[in-house]
Amino acid sequence: MIRLNSIGAAVFALAALALPTFAMTHSAPEKLTHLDTRGQLQDVNLAEVVATAQAAANDGDGIPTAWCGEDRTTDNTANAVFPASKAQFKVVYAFAADRPNRFAGWRDAIQANTAIVQRFLSAQGGGTKAIRFDMGTSCGPQYVDIQIVPLPGPRSSYADNFSAISGAVNRALGVSSTPRNTIVIADGLAGGTQEYGLGETIMGVSGEKSGATNVHNRGGLTSILFSKDGAAAPGASRWGWWPEGFLHEMTHNLGAVQWGAPHSTQPRGGSAPNYGHCWQGADVMCYVEDAGAAHAMQIDCAGLPGAIPQNYDCGRDDYFNPAPAPGSYLATHWNTYDSAFLAPCGEIAPACGGGANWVPQAPAATAPPTVNGGLRRGVKVTAGVGAWTNTPTSYAYQWQRLAAAGWEDIDSETGDSYLITSDDLGRRLRVTIVATNPDGSASAASNPTVPVGGAGVNRAASQTSKKGKKSAAKAKTSTKKKKASSKKKAKAKKKPKKKKVRL
DSSP states (O other): OEEEOTTSOEEEOOSSSOOOOOOOOOSOTTEEEEEEETTTTTTOOOOSOOTTTGGGGGGTSSSOSSOOSOOOSSOOOTTOSSOTTSOEEEEEEEEOTTSOOOHHHHHHHHHHHHHHHHHHHHHHTTSSEEEOBOEEETTEEEEEOEEEEEOSSOGGGTTTOHHHHHHHHHHHHOOOSSOEEEEEEEEEEESSSOOEEEEEEEOSHHHHOOSTTOGGGGOOOEEEEEEETTOOOOOSOTTOSSHHHHHHHHHHHHTOSOTTSTTBSSOTTOOOTTOOSBSEESBTTBOOOOTTSSSOOEEOSOOOSSSOOSBSSGGGOSSOOSSOOTTSHHHHSOOGGGOTTEEEHHHHTTTTSSTTTOOOOOOEEEEOOEEESOOBTTOEEEEEOOEEESOOSEEEEEEEEEETTEEEEOTTOOSSEEEOOGGGBTOOEEEEEEEEETTEEEEEEOOOOOOBBOTTTTOOOOTTSHHHHHHHHHHHHHHHHHHHHHHHHHHHHHSOOOOOOOO
């Protein structure tokens, strides 16, 4: 759960484990810190292959997945790619004084996390933007400038202690006069056996405000990923180390998910600090929270193939949309796509993939899929793919029906048509479609249909069909019999009845 501490800053503890409250000091009373465990984010899997970038990551298609540079405990300003005036995320590796410096076993995984996240974000944004990290080492501009921070105290001073780690790291980094957020790998500093992440964000009026003056553009926010004490360093893993947590916590720093978002877990009109995600998946920021959440978890977007089988904002209506519709929530409230910490792909190339000359352009839906045909038992309905940008080369289908718990997949119904059965009577249907091109995939769902009716409702047989002629003849014979019976009854009524007379 999420607890509000005594100084007015709230700390999120969204784990199933009873983790302690982590206190922190900040000038904004609406500053919250979300905690997310690997168990809670188990369906957010960034660790598979990045479909079109990672296979060629070391051949110019995206940034490398292996790190190169000099181990540094200071900022590498000499090789910095971006001006200090630009808002950017600083990546830090931190370890306690009584634990060894294992940066050599972590650096490739941290670089891979960055490569995976960048390619995913650029594909989800239609090849337009990704995060601006502090980049540049002595090996080149395509490597993350990872700063090593030896924490001055023993592990006991920092285990499960967000405030202590954040304070020590930010003192080591020094004061920044320009917007800077920090993402920290806290090696071995999880107090128990559960790996988890903590990410700060600002909620409430200032957090939801639209445009460049939103408080999240000022930076000063921290995310920390806590690894288990004694666990092996990830080594040269090109799939990184828990990159889903890496992206999830940084997205909190970017300002998601606000309480007023359409699919916020916060009960409508509330401000309880134990809610800060969404209930509409498959989505990087959505998972089941406390029992009092606004809505049960519901899978509204199909999973995607590739490195991240989730969507970055399912429905494009809660926290990220490159082009929100006029008057919509993200057009009038905070949209993380407008964050100062996101940069055009051309500015941060080759981070988005495609080398220096092109950026990925995955499909994006501009009109939803459709369900076409009569909604009656025994009728076959067909799916219209809707409209998509960036020329999809293939489509995958999944038919669903609405149940009490939300939308459920209809087993084995993955074609472009569906024969309605008795199981669908009185229930609404829809089709979800995943569109794919060489740069990636995206999903969209049709609008729900009206409830399915029984066979033959409002459907008279044709008088010229065999069945219709037979029915008509039968009806004619029946009519003649009825008329004859009526005449017989009428004649019987006219015949005088005999009466008994008493003499």
